Amino acid sequence: MSRPRRPARLILTALLAVLGIAAFSALGVWQIERLHWKLDLIARVDARIHAEPVPAPGPADWPGISAESAEYRRVTLSGQFLNADTVLIYTPSDYGPAFWVLTPLARDDGTVVMVNRGLLPEALGRVGDFRKPEGPVTVTGLLRISEDRGWLFSRENDPAARKWYRRDIGSITETLGLSPAAPYFVDAELGDPAAWPRGGQTVVAFRNAHLSYALTWFALAAVVALGAALVFRHELRGRG
Structure with a gap:
């Protein structure tokens, strides 16, 4: 009775493995994209906060203001x-x-x-x-x-x-x-350090753990692939 069930079990294992590998790989790719975005943000912010101040944008410039073009x-x-x-x-x-x-x-x-x-x-x-x-x-x-x-x-x-x-x-x-x-x-910016309110409180240090997240997701995809391979190996040996 077990032999007729093996093809169905193998098909189900293959489907689950494909779904798992695809999902975990997609999450890993997304974290790589987030990594590049975060590195670009850090570089952009670091360059801007150390630059000489310029006049604050007037009405003519307001429509074009965005995080990428002007923030920080x-x-x-x-x-x-x-x-x-x-x-x-x-x-x-x-x-x-x-x-x-x-x-x-x-x-x-x-x-x-x-x-x-x-x-x-x-x-x-x-x-x-x-x-x-x-x-x-x-x-x-x-x-x-x-x-x-x-x-x-x-x-x-x-x-x-x-x-x-x-x-x-x-x-x-x-x-x-x-x-x-x-x-x-x-x-x-910070003025009198003993007075309130106290300026200079902008957060300009950004946590960047996207690479470790990406490696985790890719590792999970590899674990799923390895698990599926072991299942197939066990089933094929059993059939033999």
Whole structure:
């Protein structure tokens, strides 16, 4: 009775092996693609953050701004902070629970750019105990792209209550009635290291484990292939 079942068992083994090898190999190839993307990102960011600052893009350049073309560029801009429209966005940090302090900067050309002035401990943010510069200022920092998409388990923004859980610049500037407003924001560099909010908090070191992930997936594909070969060898020997 066992012999008639062997061809079906071999066919099923072959199908499962092909599916497993294809799936694991595809995941390995995807990780190799991610590896090249991450290496390009690291090289691009490293070159930009050490370059001389350039003027922050104006309205004519806004349509062409993207992560690839502009993010992490050092920029400089001048104007006056609109402190009354400051937005605090909760974030965990090395200082414990904290807020990002985002304040609109009105430039001389009439445009507005949101500036992330840095981190502020939650306790200070609750009572508004932080610097609010008045008068003309010049800010140097890194251009960042709006965080208009949330993560899988991130909380939804509540513009009606003026509560944001990510740096969604379009939503913030629209709610505050700021126009014309840049579609990006600027992470301010560290100024006074003893003052709050504390700039210079941009994460510019990126974990890169894609090669090890790729090798793992390819190894699993090899294990599946080896397992299938052993099954075929056992079955054919048994039939003999």
